Amino acid sequence: MLRHIQSLSLKTDGQLPVVSQEIYRRFFKDLVTNPQLFSGSQSSELNSNRFDVEVTNQAESISPTSNDVWIFGYGSLVWKADFPYINRRRGYICGYKRRFYQHSIDHRGVPERPGRVVTLLPGDVTQDRVYGVAYRIAALQKSQVLDHLDYREKNGYERCHLEFNEYPATSDPIQVIMYVATQANDSYAGDVWEVPCIAKQIFSAAGPSGPNREYLFNLALAMAQLFPGAVDEHLTELVECVKHLIERDEPQMLERGLIREIMNILKDCWQNEEALVKRLEALRQRCEQPGWREWLLVQELERQSG
Numbered sequence: 001m002l003r004h005i006q007s008l009s010l011k012t013d014g015q016l017p018v019v020s021q022e023i024y025r026r027f028f029k030d031l032v033t034n035p036q037l038f039s040g041s042q043s044s045e046l047n048s049n050r051f052d053v054e055v056t057n058q059a060e061s062i063s064p065t066s067n068d069v070w071i072f073g074y075g076s077l078v079w080k081a082d083f084p085y086i087n088r089r090r091g092y093i094c095g096y097k098r099r100f101y102q103h104s105i106d107h108r109g110v111p112e113r114p115g116r117v118v119t120l121l122p123g124d125v126t127q128d129r130v131y132g133v134a135y136r137i138a139a140l141q142k143s144q145v146l147d148h149l150d151y152r153e154k155n156g157y158e159r160c161h162l163e164f165n166e167y168p169a170t171s172d173p174i175q176v177i178m179y180v181a182t183q184a185n186d187s188y189a190g191d192v193w194e195v196p197c198i199a200k201q202i203f204s205a206a207g208p209s210g211p212n213r214e215y216l217f218n219l220a221l222a223m224a225q226l227f228p229g230a231v232d233e234h235l236t237e238l239v240e241c242v243k244h245l246i247e248r249d250e251p252q253m254l255e256r257g258l259i260r261e262i263m264n265i266l267k268d269c270w271q272n273e274e275a276l277v278k279r280l281e282a283l284r285q286r287c288e289q290p291g292w293r294e295w296l297l298v299q300e301l302e303r304q305s306g
Helices: 002-008 013-027 029-033 048-053 139-152 194-203 212-226 233-248 250-269 273-286 292-305
Strands: 069-073 087-094 096-104 115-122 129-137 157-166 174-181
Touching: 013 029, 013 250, 013 273, 029 250, 048 087, 069 139, 069 157, 096 129, 096 233, 115 174, 115 194, 115 212, 129 139, 129 212, 194 212, 194 233, 212 233, 233 250, 250 273, 250 292
Parallel strands: 069 174
Antiparallel strands: 069 129, 087 129, 087 157, 096 115, 157 174
């Protein structure tokens, strides 16, 4: 980078727009043009054939007992069960609708830029189903797992109990525990303002667990793999909207944002070659870390709305 900067012979700040575009083209454009996440990044273990064969993540065999409990996951727990379980089943619960109505400020967003994750709303018990995965937790690991999930779901979720039906139906319903974000919790967002605005929020949010879009696409991929033919109109519409934003708006927004960042660095350092190179290299390193796209997208969206 140093050799290229020296070759630009920057002599006046009047050259900044042209030089910014040249630096973008040479050192940053590849970041924008790389293929983006559309299909999710989850492990291939969610392939339905493997899922039904590899039903436990235990290293040693643990026999079921009457004191075991089942946990139902309908969001990230479908593909990211970060706790020990001795069995798992795919299936559904009746009488609820899955909606991206909960803010995420500690996993797929941050307090100043929340993401959106799923919760459940009461629906018609004869028509509405939510598909997901039930995990059997051994009695001797129950306290450990529930404490872990209580902490993981601390941002507004509460436990409740209901019946779970296996898919395809091969057994009687079982009682499960699940976590639901009530409308009274501080992070409940509701439909504000339904799919287009929720999609824009997901498009530009990221948190400690990764980009919000990854959560959306992983959930959609899991549903397609584990429940072929099942319909979730809300999830499908969100996926289509976010993909549309990525295809239509993201490349231009990232290019504008990066050129603006480069120009600001040039303005600050154009008479100090060493500092200039150091700042540009730091920007490149930042843009190789998770969440960099969302960082720039938020700035561009704020400029558009301002």
